[in-house]
Every structure is written in structure tokens, then in C-alpha cells.
Amino acid sequence: MTVQWKGDGPGLLLQLDRGTPRQLGHQLQEKLRTAIRTGALRPGERLPSSRGLADQLGISRGLVVDTYAQLYAEGYLVSEVGSGTRVAERAEATAPARTTPVDHPSPRFDVDFEYGIPDLASAPVRDWVWALGDAARLAPATLMGDEPDRGDPRLREVLAAYHRRVRAGASVAERTIVTTGFRHALTLVLATLAQHGVDCVGLESPGPRDHDRIAERFGLRSVPVPVDEEGVEVAALSASGARAVVLTPAHQCPTGVALSPGRRQELVAWAEQVDGFVIEDEYDSEFRYDRQPVGSLQGLAPERVIALGSVSKTLAPGIRIGWIFAPPTIVDGLVETKALTSRGAPALDQLALARLMESGRYDRHLRRMRTTYQVRRDALIDAVNEHLPALRLTGLAAGCHAVLRLPSGADEAAVVAAAAQRSVAVRGLGDYRMDDVGAAEPGLVMGFGNVNESAIRRGVRVLADVISDPRQG
Ligand SMILES: Cc1ncc(COP(=O)(O)O)c(C=O)c1O
Known part of the structure; x- marks a missing residue:
């Protein structure tokens, strides 16, 4: 069926193949989207009335009404009382222009040894899609409302149990807070510690880049603390005047040493002595080859250690989910900081991560x-x-x-x-x-x-x- 439709503009040739009403509806939507994207229908141009187009095409009016409603929801069309349905002004710019995968810029280097990037091609996309589907099936309607403070309750239970089992942590769901990754978690912790009167934080040197700049944003001074073959030098930390320290104990960033048992004890004693906190970045704890797993520092001193984790290395950085296992004294402050600065992480993704972990697919x-x-x-x-x-x-x-x-x-x-x-x-x-x-x-x-x-x-x-x-x- 071919119709030459004459609108305000140059007119449009619409060709539909006969089929079921559903197929006809999809065809009509796609033809109109393509016409808008390619400029055959221009911004501001008026579309025929639903009745007029239905008559011309010999299809039901309801099909045209549904099509217009869908394109209106997608931002291709606008509809105003008195002026009918028109092509949206910025439809060309905002319309999703393709359905094939979006290309990322081609890499600038033949070989890129950049630190901290997991194998992106191995991100478990299929498992993630399964988990999202399962989460959607399980999700109560309330899941689509505001996030409960601290994050999805089921995910918090799963994360805390996993941490106790796999990392010998001492975490409980009540003091587990979901974030959108390690970096988000770190900003919440530093902002909260600043509220608790901490004004200086120790950072490993060499250590993760940018942490000094993050601390500065929250009004905290940072001091570099040297790292040797046993990890951070606690004597230097004691002399620094810091009341908090950010550490990568499982596989130090970037030297790769594991914090020695002696240093772990010294750190806990230091934190007690200065009434301070150790911020434990659990990055890299999951992948070990020739040595026994090292438990979380948080398990040694849950009142003094704030453990932070994320799925950026285990699944993919693009998933953007992380967490905090917080000591009792600062959990309320963290929840408040989180509530003041964000509305939390995507609800369905949180439940999907819980399902991925519960199902054994994560392991x-x-x-x-x-x-x-x-x-x-x-x-x-x-x-x-x-x-x-x-x-x-x-x-x-x-x-x-x-x-x-x-x-x-x-x-x-x-x-x-x-x-x-x-x-x-x-x-x-x-x-x-x-x-x-x-x-x-x-x-x-x-x-x-x-x-x-x-x-x-x-x-x-x-x-x-x-x-x-x-x-x-
Ligand atoms: C030392 C360190 N910890 C944690 C992370 C993970 O950060 P995020 O969860 O914000 O992606 C990174 C990322 O590269 C990192 O370098």
C-alpha cells in the first residue's frame, strides 16, 4: 500500500506492506521516525490528522493514534491543542539515530597498559541481562519509587553476607550503604569524616591518583605516607598528624605489595590511638594467584575500618555499583551525606546485582x-x-x-x-x-x-x- 501524503512540507511517500495490525503499527512508526531523522519531515512540520492518515492508508484510526502517541513519548513529535501534531523542533538532534551498537572512539594506542581496567570484552553482559530480567520479574512496584536510604535491602544483605564469607569481614546489612562505585563511596566517606572533625587524611605514596584532589574538594588536607615492601609505613602515618588514611591493602596501588600482618596490627592500634579511621579500598582483593587470600582489614576492627568496594574490576566499570561497610559511629552521617548529594543508584541494577550474586553467576x-x-x-x-x-x-x-x-x-x-x-x-x-x-x-x-x-x-x-x-x- 503506497500513499503520497501532502502535508505542509514537500509531502511524504509512505509505503506499508500489508500485515497484522501490530506489524502495520511498527512499520508506520519506523517510517515516520526515519522520515524525521533524514529530514524528509522537518521540525515544525504538521502531520495529517489521525483520521486523515488512517483513511489515506486504509488502516484503523486507533493504529495511527497509537503511533503518534509512541513518537510523542520518544520526543519526535509534539502535540498542541489547536495546532495538531507536529514534528518536534529538536527531533533530529535528540532522536536515537541508530539501532546498531554505538561505536566508541577507536583506541589511540596499539597497546594500552593503563592501570585498573578489567577485560572489557569479558564483561558478563548475558548474565547481567539475565539478572536484570530476573530482577524485573521479582521487583515489587515500590522498587520503582525512591531508593530506601542506604540502598536496596536485598542487595545490602547479599553484599554483607558475601563480605563475611569471602573476605572474613564483619559487615551487616544495617551498616552497608550502596553507592555508584568506589569513587562515589570515597567522596561520601571524606565528606562525612570532615563533618566529624577530621581535617587531615593520609594517602599512600605512591598511591591511587587524584585522591589528594578529592580530599581537597571536601576541605581535607592530605599528607603523603610512604609505602615500602610491607605496605604503608605506619610510623610515618603516626608522625603525619592525619586522623584517617586511605589504603589499598590487598594489592597496593600501584606497587602491588600486600599489607603485612604486622602492619595490619599497627594500623588498627594507630586508629585507636588517634580516634581515627582506616578507609580500606578492597580493589583487587578478588584476583589472587600464588598466595593465600588476605582477609579484609574491616574484619579485624569493624569500629575503625570503613571498607569500600565496587564491581568495577569484578564485572565492569560501566555497571557503576559500589558499597560502603561502615562503622556504627559514622553510619548515620554517611546516610545523611548520601541523601543530601544523590538519590542513590539505579534500583533495578541493584536488585540485578543481588540476583547475580545469589545465583552463583558472580562467583x-x-x-x-x-x-x-x-x-x-x-x-x-x-x-x-x-x-x-x-x-x-x-x-x-x-x-x-x-x-x-x-x-x-x-x-x-x-x-x-x-x-x-x-x-x-x-x-x-x-x-x-x-x-x-x-x-x-x-x-x-x-x-x-x-x-x-x-x-x-x-x-x-x-x-x-x-x-x-x-x-x-
Ligand atoms: C585504586 C582504585 N580503587 C577503586 C577503583 C574503582 O573505582 P570505581 O568503583 O569508582 O570505578 C579504581 C578504578 O580504577 C582504582 O584505581
């Missing part, structure tokens, strides 16, 4: 990824042994990154720049040092989570060329 994914990362880590070790036999890799027992120690006196920045010239991205240890505090030996932080084995070998070959070039010092 299955972790087991699979542990193997993937171990194979990549071994490929890195082999490539360094082959191409850079004189250099040492450290921090290999867990996680998705290691540190390649450069010859003492090597110019780290020159190596990084020369590698980038050859399309290999890597950061120097210096990028993670605050105010030049912490051991200054040169090194490269090699993230291998999102780099496959052949890319690892290619990248290491380039690094070997660059490092052996006498011009790199």
Missing part, C-alpha cells in the same frame, strides 16, 4: 576471570623474561597489574614518552607519587587486565627496544 564469572588474568600475567612474565631479562617485575601475586622495575637511574619519563611514540601507552611510577614522597626508583606500572597475550608480547617488545636505546638514559 562463576570471577573464577573464569581469574584464569584469564593469570594467563595474561604469565604472558607478561614470559615476555619480560625473553625481552628484558635483566629487569624485575614485582607485585605479581594478585590483581591485574605489575610493576616493571627499570634500571636505577633510568629516565622513566623518557621511556614512557618513547613508548607512546611507538603506540604503547604505559605510566611511570612517578605519576602515582605525591610530592615526591615514597621510594623513587624508576618503574612502569603495567596494567594487563584489558590487554590480550599477543598485545602484551608486542608491547613488551616495544618497551625492550625503547629501554635498550641508549638515548633513554
Whole structure:
């Protein structure tokens, strides 16, 4: 069936194939969307009345009314009393322009050893879709309302139980707060501690980048605390005047050391002594290869340790769910800060994460990824042994990154720049040092989570060329 429809504009040829009313409705919607996207129907242009179009096409008026209603809801059309139905002014700009997957910008580097990126191609999308479907089936109507303070109750139960079981934590749902990731959690904690009179926070050096800037945003001074082969130096922390410290104890970012048992005890004693808090970033605790799992510090001193976690490394950073296991003294403050600064995390996704964990699919994914990362880590070790036999890799027992120690006196920045010239991205240890505090030996932080084995070998070959070039010092 073909109809030449004459509107205000140049007119539109609509062709529909006969089918069921449902198929006809879908066809009509798609034809109109395409006409708007391609400019065949222009912004402001008036559409025929529903009765008129139904008559022309020989279809029921209800079908046209439903089609207009759908396109109105999608933002393609506007409808005003007295002027009928028109194409929305910004319809072309706002309309979803394609149904094929959206391309992300192509990578700038052939090999990117950036720290902290999990294997994005292995994100468990199918399991996540299953979990969302299951969550939608289970969801009470109230789920679509405002988030209960602290987050979805079922997810909080599941997270706390998981933490007790897998990380020897001492968490309870009552003191578990859902966030949109670690970074959100950290901002809530720092803002709340500032309210509790904490004015200075210790940060590992070398340590995660940007934490000093985050602390500053919340009016907190930050002091760098050096890290050695046992983790953060507690004596230096004691001397710093800080009353809180942010740590990555399971696999220190970026050196990869695990906090030693002695330091764990010293830290807890320090926190008691200064009436302070340890903020434990549980990042990387899930992936370990040659050593026994290390329990959460929070399990040792739940009144003093605020444990923060997220699924950014275990599932994918794009999922954006994290949590806080809070000590009793600050839980109300955290809940208040959260309520004042956000309305929480997406409800269905929270329930989906609970379902993923309850169903065993989360653990299955972790087991699979542990193997993937171990194979990549071994490929890195082999490539360094082959191409850079004189250099040492450290921090290999867990996680998705290691540190390649450069010859003492090597110019780290020159190596990084020369590698980038050859399309290999890597950061120097210096990028993670605050105010030049912490051991200054040169090194490269090699993230291998999102780099496959052949890319690892290619990248290491380039690094070997660059490092052996006498011009790199
Ligand atoms: C040290 C560290 N902790 C935690 C995270 C996870 O942050 P988020 O959950 O906000 O993605 C990252 C991300 O790269 C990180 O580098």
C-alpha cells in the first residue's frame, strides 16, 4: 500500500506492506521516525490528522493514534491543542539515530597498559541481562519509587553476607550503604569524616591518583605516607598528624605489595590511638594467584575500618555499583551525606546485582576471570623474561597489574614518552607519587587486565627496544 501524503512540507511517500495490525503499527512508526531523522519531515512540520492518515492508508484510526502517541513519548513529535501534531523542533538532534551498537572512539594506542581496567570484552553482559530480567520479574512496584536510604535491602544483605564469607569481614546489612562505585563511596566517606572533625587524611605514596584532589574538594588536607615492601609505613602515618588514611591493602596501588600482618596490627592500634579511621579500598582483593587470600582489614576492627568496594574490576566499570561497610559511629552521617548529594543508584541494577550474586553467576564469572588474568600475567612474565631479562617485575601475586622495575637511574619519563611514540601507552611510577614522597626508583606500572597475550608480547617488545636505546638514559 503506497500513499503520497501532502502535508505542509514537500509531502511524504509512505509505503506499508500489508500485515497484522501490530506489524502495520511498527512499520508506520519506523517510517515516520526515519522520515524525521533524514529530514524528509522537518521540525515544525504538521502531520495529517489521525483520521486523515488512517483513511489515506486504509488502516484503523486507533493504529495511527497509537503511533503518534509512541513518537510523542520518544520526543519526535509534539502535540498542541489547536495546532495538531507536529514534528518536534529538536527531533533530529535528540532522536536515537541508530539501532546498531554505538561505536566508541577507536583506541589511540596499539597497546594500552593503563592501570585498573578489567577485560572489557569479558564483561558478563548475558548474565547481567539475565539478572536484570530476573530482577524485573521479582521487583515489587515500590522498587520503582525512591531508593530506601542506604540502598536496596536485598542487595545490602547479599553484599554483607558475601563480605563475611569471602573476605572474613564483619559487615551487616544495617551498616552497608550502596553507592555508584568506589569513587562515589570515597567522596561520601571524606565528606562525612570532615563533618566529624577530621581535617587531615593520609594517602599512600605512591598511591591511587587524584585522591589528594578529592580530599581537597571536601576541605581535607592530605599528607603523603610512604609505602615500602610491607605496605604503608605506619610510623610515618603516626608522625603525619592525619586522623584517617586511605589504603589499598590487598594489592597496593600501584606497587602491588600486600599489607603485612604486622602492619595490619599497627594500623588498627594507630586508629585507636588517634580516634581515627582506616578507609580500606578492597580493589583487587578478588584476583589472587600464588598466595593465600588476605582477609579484609574491616574484619579485624569493624569500629575503625570503613571498607569500600565496587564491581568495577569484578564485572565492569560501566555497571557503576559500589558499597560502603561502615562503622556504627559514622553510619548515620554517611546516610545523611548520601541523601543530601544523590538519590542513590539505579534500583533495578541493584536488585540485578543481588540476583547475580545469589545465583552463583558472580562467583562463576570471577573464577573464569581469574584464569584469564593469570594467563595474561604469565604472558607478561614470559615476555619480560625473553625481552628484558635483566629487569624485575614485582607485585605479581594478585590483581591485574605489575610493576616493571627499570634500571636505577633510568629516565622513566623518557621511556614512557618513547613508548607512546611507538603506540604503547604505559605510566611511570612517578605519576602515582605525591610530592615526591615514597621510594623513587624508576618503574612502569603495567596494567594487563584489558590487554590480550599477543598485545602484551608486542608491547613488551616495544618497551625492550625503547629501554635498550641508549638515548633513554
Ligand atoms: C585504586 C582504585 N580503587 C577503586 C577503583 C574503582 O573505582 P570505581 O568503583 O569508582 O570505578 C579504581 C578504578 O580504577 C582504582 O584505581
